[in-house]
Amino acid sequence: MSLNEFWDYLVLGVVLGSIYAVIAIGYTLVYGVLQLINFAHSEVFMLGAYGGLISLTIIAPGDSPSALASVGYVALGLAAGGLFGAVTAYGLEKVAYRPLRRRGAPRLIFLITAIGASFFLYNLAGKLFGRDPLPMPDAYENKKVFTLFGADLNVTQLLLLGAAVVMMIGLDLMVNRTKLGSGIRAVSQDAEVAGLMGVDIDKVISRTFVIGGVLGGAAGYLYGTFTQVKFDMGFIPGITAFAAAVVGGIGNIRGAMLGGMMLGIVETLTVPVFGGEWRHVGAFVVLIGVLMFRPTGILGERVGRTA
Amino acid sequence: MLNKTIVKVAIPVVIGALALTGCAGDSEAGDGGxxxxxxxxxxxxxxxxxxxxxxxxxxxxxxxxxxxxxxxxxxxxxxxxxxxxxxxxxxxxxxxxxxxxxxxxxxxxxxxxxxxxxxxxxxxxxxxxxxxxxxxxxxxxxxxxxxxxxxNDSAQGAGMATYYAKKLKAKTVYLVDDKSDYGVGLATVAEKELKAAGVKVIKKSVPAKTPDYSAAAKEVVNSKADALIYAGYYQDGAPFAKKLDEAGYKGAAISGDGTNDVKFIELAGKATEGWYLTCPCTDANVxxxxxxxxxxxxxxxxxxxxxxxxxxxxxxxxxxxxxxxxxxxxxxxxxxxxxxxxxxxxxxxxxSFDDKGELKIQNVYLYQVKDGKIEYQGAIEELAGS
Structure with missing residues (x-):
């Protein structure tokens, strides 16, 4: 592999990694406040993609919309994706997890509920929207924008990267600088004490789900634009993003971003070196490698200490 | 004791017989049945x-x-x-x-x-x-x-190989299967036939449901192959075609009956333009x-x-x-x-069938995507002129 080719694949890896990173944040946030792996998060992602699809189908973009209109359509797709994601995540917390929390159910029950909710949601989507993949309506013409050290970047790739970076920076600021952010950090450090200090734990948890849902749903729209929309599309990116969250240190937001990027890049580089059938092997070897030397992930656990 | 045994055997036998006659009565209803x-x-x-x-x-x-x-x-x-x-x-x-x-x-x-x-x-x-x-x-x-x-798929794989080798005179063919029974079967036959015709083959697997086809598409472009075979179904052929287009692949591309569906075009749009599709089926619309x-x-x-x-x-x-x-x-x-x-x-x-139940005449037909439609081209053997 020449240096030029390496650069090509690296760029592709960063693009894929940015998607993984945004999804991974959803896992890590919820883990932070609940110590729960929300396996249904992959369905939040999937339903976000359908949200974008539905809104763009209703307000259908023409064949080649103007630049300004394109921006509007993308914004609409992201907003609809985020909304669907948020509603799904909020509903999940309310219906699936809160009753368990009230009764003080053991951890394992939460996990099984998460898996069950995931099954339910993706089969429901299959029933509602059909099991055939659907194309995401093009909100813009996917042209090559510029060449960076020999690697071509097109609109979709730039959009993915840009949106992911904006979302990550926004989230980081929110968690570190706002009142809700300190609430989230407080609950994840010690929920009981946070409650005694006057933090409304239920509210914080519910909002954490919504934030993760917005990010996951918007990422779903982006990923749908990148490939296509299907009822089981959440599964593989979901599992990979979960692994990414663990690599970075579960519960650690910046860790999730780092882990997502890393897995995206490793997966993509595995393809030219070992072949397409080895991509997940590459990613999971990294996961195991990291956990052997740093069992709590690269940046360590905990949402409270973001870096 | 003896009686009991007889009863034990007799009851199921009688019931069985009744059931059988019941069935027979249904199906041999004859005229108007x-x-x-x-x-x-x-x-x-x-x-x-x-x-x-x-x-x-x-x-x-x-x-x-x-x-x-x-x-x-x-x-x-x-x-x-x-x-x-x-x-x-x-x-x-x-x-x-x-x-x-x-x-x-x-x-x-x-x-x-x-x-x-x-x-x-x-x-x-x-x-x-x-x-x-x-x-x-x-x-x-x-x-x-x-x-x-x-x-069967041997006929399709061979048809693709014939078309590339004889008609398009491809020098290097990049062959991708999706790891399914269907894809691997098709790819194996195509590879054998292409090699027999003296065409260089680069064979790779990209399993179905791969989350991102960008890297695989880039590989195809970097390999400098002038033709591609995708042995898989449209669900994955479509995103692959999309990424090939984005990566700037300009060579020929062919896929089998698993991809020969309007959904392929719906999903990948303009990226499918010019793709060849084979099928052992004729186009009923044409x-x-x-x-x-x-x-x-x-x-x-x-x-x-x-x-x-x-x-x-x-x-x-x-x-x-x-x-x-x-x-x-x-x-x-x-x-x-x-x-x-x-x-x-x-x-x-x-x-008509041979002793194994295989169809005696094994024709394969070629289609091509033109202006967003799958257009019928004809029987491969005739098109390739052999």
Missing amino acids: SYKIAFQGPLSGDNTALGENEDKGVRLAIDQANAKGDLPFKLEYLPVDDQGLPEKATAAAQKAIDDPDVMAVVGPAFSGPTNSAAPLFGDAGLTALSASATNPTLTEQGFKTFLRGVP ESATKEFTAEYKKKFKVNPGTYSAEAYDLANMIIQEMKKLGDKVDRQSLHQALQKATYKGLTKEF
Whole structure:
């Protein structure tokens, strides 16, 4: 592999990694406040993609919309994706997890509920929207924008990267600088004490789900634009993003971003070196490698200490 | 003691006999009686589109036969759904087998389900006549009643190779399979034929449901290959085509009947322009012989016939022809013997089977995506000029 080719694949890896990173944040946030792996998060992602699809189908973009209109359509797709994601995540917390929390159910029950909710949601989507993949309506013409050290970047790739970076920076600021952010950090450090200090734990948890849902749903729209929309599309990116969250240190937001990027890049580089059938092997070897030397992930656990 | 034993044996025997006569009474109703033709294929789940194409073809054939009014019996239709999954196929097959009125089955539609259901059909003596199960090994396993009304994947793989080697004179072909039974089978044959023709082959696997085809597409471009074969289904062929287009791939691209579906174009849009698609099926919307069929089909179902609709229609008609010859004496065994030896000139091709149940004439046809439509080009052998 020449240096030029390496650069090509690296760029592709960063693009894929940015998607993984945004999804991974959803896992890590919820883990932070609940110590729960929300396996249904992959369905939040999937339903976000359908949200974008539905809104763009209703307000259908023409064949080649103007630049300004394109921006509007993308914004609409992201907003609809985020909304669907948020509603799904909020509903999940309310219906699936809160009753368990009230009764003080053991951890394992939460996990099984998460898996069950995931099954339910993706089969429901299959029933509602059909099991055939659907194309995401093009909100813009996917042209090559510029060449960076020999690697071509097109609109979709730039959009993915840009949106992911904006979302990550926004989230980081929110968690570190706002009142809700300190609430989230407080609950994840010690929920009981946070409650005694006057933090409304239920509210914080519910909002954490919504934030993760917005990010996951918007990422779903982006990923749908990148490939296509299907009822089981959440599964593989979901599992990979979960692994990414663990690599970075579960519960650690910046860790999730780092882990997502890393897995995206490793997966993509595995393809030219070992072949397409080895991509997940590459990613999971990294996961195991990291956990052997740093069992709590690269940046360590905990949402409270973001870096 | 003795009495007890007799009773123990006798009761099931009597019940069994009653059950049997009950069945026989149903199916030998004679004049004015009714028989069924079943169809097995995916009528729900991921691959519904293909199953429904065939389901409608069979349905049309049966309705037409009944309407014609020269049958010595009434024909009914029994669709059984296997979702295209091997693990659901046995239950679906059993449903057809358990209905004593069912004389023959069109299907199973997919190779995997055929593999698990064919032994059951064999034991029941019920003929399974598939319009689309193309895995080459199916006729090598000694299934007693399986007949294949479609050229197998060897024919398609060889057809792709012929077209690339002889017509396009490709120098390097990049061959990608999706790791499914179908894809690997197709790719293996294509690779062998291409190498035999002196073409350089780069063979890779990109499993179905790969989350991102960007890297795989980049590899194709970097390999400098001038032609590509994708052996897989449209669900994955579409994102792959999209990423190939983005990566700036300019060479020829071909895929098989798993991708030969309008959904391929719906999903990947302009990126599919110029793609070649093969199929052992003719295009019912184009071939002049099928015009009437297409019109009837459209009238009845309000959609155009899809991939394998006409083939399923032909096979159902072949069964009806043989049943008609046998008259109301028809049973599963005699019908199977008749079908094995029969020749039927259908809309799409002439159907007759060798001892293994393989179709005797193995033609493959080429299509190409032009202006967002799958356009019929003709038989590959003729196009390649051999």
